[in-house]
Amino acid sequence: MGDEGRLQIKTREAGEELKKIEEKEKILSLKLKKAEEFLFKFDEVVKEIDEVKKVGYELGKLPNKIKETFQRELAGRVD
Incomplete structure (x- = not known):
């Protein structure tokens, strides 16, 4: 096998490796x-x-706000 044959084999192998890498x-x-x-x-x-x-x-x-509102209203009624 000459240099050309080896080059073709290497080129094919490189192409196969490239396909694997792309996948x-x-x-x-x-x-x-x-x-x-x-x-x-x-x-x-x-x-x-x-x-x-x-x-x-x-x-x-919310419960504290309700409690405060209720206490304010109670205080307002007492006064």
Whole structure:
């Protein structure tokens, strides 16, 4: 086998390796896209949790506000 034959074999092998690398790249690209989508959804969930915490905090303050209002009205009636 001459140099030309070896060169053709090496070229074919390099082409096969390139195809394998391209397939891996496609797979990794899809995985990256899924990871980005997950992170976006996760960020949205965190925002929702923060909103629920704020509402819970406000609801926790509500009994005191009701109590204060009732006491003010009672005090207003007594005077």
